[in-house]
Amino acid sequence: MSQRFIDEYQNVHIQDKVLGQGGQGVVFRTKDPDLAIKLVTDEGGNPVTDEESVERYSKRFKRVRRLPIPVGINIALPAVVLKNNAGYVMQLLSEMVPFSNFWLDGKSAEKIGPDDIPRWLSAMPEHEAKSIVHYYRTGGLRRRLHALYKCASLLARLHGNGMVYGDISPNNIFISEGLDDSVVWLIDADNIRFEITAGGSVVYTPKYGAPELVQGKDGGRPSSDCHAFAVVAFYLLSLIHPFVGKKVDGTDEGDWADEGNDGEDIEDKAYAGLFPWVDDQDNDSNSSGSGLPRSLLLTEKLITLFEGTFGPGRTSPLLRPTIYHWPKALAQAADMTVTCPGCSMNYYYDFIHPETEGHNCPYCKTQRPQVLILESYRWNGADKPLNSPCWRYVREFLQGSELTIPRRVFDDFTMLDSDTVEMHISLSDKGILVKKSEQGKADLSVAVESSQQSDFQKIYSQMKIDWVTPDIQFWMFAHLKSPRLVKCMISGGGK
DSSP states (O other): OOOOEBBBOOOOEEEEEEEEEEHHHHEEESSTTTTTEEEETTSSSSOOOOOHHHHHHHHHHHHTSSSSSOTTTBOOOOEEESSSEEEEEEESSEEEEGGGSOOOOOHHTTTTOGGGGGGGGSOOHHHHHHEEEEEEEEHHHHHHHHHHHHHHHHHHHHHTTTOOOOOOOOSOOOOOOTTTTTOEEEOOOOOOOOOOOOSOOOOOOOOOHHHHHHSOOOOOHHHHHHHHHHHHHHHHSSSOTTSSSSTTSOOSSSGGGGGTSSOHHHHHHTTTTTTTTTOOSSOTTOOOOOOOOEEEEEHHHHHHHHHHTTTTTHHHGGGSSOOOGHHHHHHHHHHHEETTTTOOEEEEOOOOOOTTTSSSSTTTBOOOEEEEEEEEOOOTTTSSSSSSSSSEEEOOOOOOOEEEEGGGGTTTTTTTTTTSSEEEEETTTTTTEEEEEEEOOEEEEOSSSSSTTSSEEEEEESSEOOOSSTTTTTEEEESSSSSEEEEEEEESSSO
């Protein structure tokens, strides 16, 4: 029989499946699909039920509700506290799963049989091959980048209001279960507070805590959140922890006795930030060749952010990039990925395969599919030259497909509305159909000739463009906060 919990208003909640469990507590769904419960647990993993502790935690949870947390932010805050347990009820959308589902676990591995492992992975050890199959089955690089961008946006809004989340980990970040949706929520919000430089309880999840927290040198700041987020991001994208290199995984041929190993657990030292990170440009003593190749996963901007966080930022928190740098860099990266029709992996559209010297998949060598490439330029007037594109948006563009084009292509990037759909572009044997979205706010015009000086026709609802040649290009002019000229090209494939 499922356990029943009573909240402060005498409502009864019946326990359902566990969503996540950590050192501080357990989170599970209730029979109400949109409600979940967080239970505080002791060191032995048992629910805290003594009256004094329940009262202390209840005051803490109610204090979180009084914080100036931004309106409309996707954070599952304590709604009501429980009566006889240290815990609370929170809203959580149905059909959401934790970020930890992005990693292969036992249940996921059982669902991948020998016939599910493609030929291009056949030479790999079985577990590694299954990890990559699970990687693309759960949305691949593109979905991970987009999910991280949404998570970073939530943290940026918190930090902008002077607060620290405190315990970032894959079990506290949730995403829509369906691959076609990427709504992201933060749970376990009872650790949200204002910055604490000293004193107070230090909260972090093992493997993700910032070095200054693990070493007991600080009480938690926005920079601590930035470290934990970067660990989640690197681990999620590459499949390896940024500090588990050859010093930790047993591939280091050096003599530990010569390096002053005092018997302390090697992994603990790594997670405490006492070793260089695996891709340190100045110190390869803890490097790693494991995981997916970072050259296929990270743009120059993302490399810079990871290097700043795990390089100088490992020992000097003030040198870490702030969270405000992450959302745009992650969204830009996600928007430049294509999905291989051969193996379902994602990669960056401009990748040139060293063997074929063409646009082929780096994993299975399949030719890149036909894509639509949108290059967005700031428009400063007809007499001013165009600088480098301020945004690129690339997607597979096949017969019968319809693409939704987000606002960030046509305007300055903002965390609140960059995903808003401005227009739809579809392709058929009759041509290209450009259609304004119901949510769209931009004034849009289209010129079909290749010259920028062509006459632009305003789009009131939709417009059809004849597809004469496979390499057709057209221009769009958009005006929201600042004008944009968008070059639209179809590349690859055939009519």
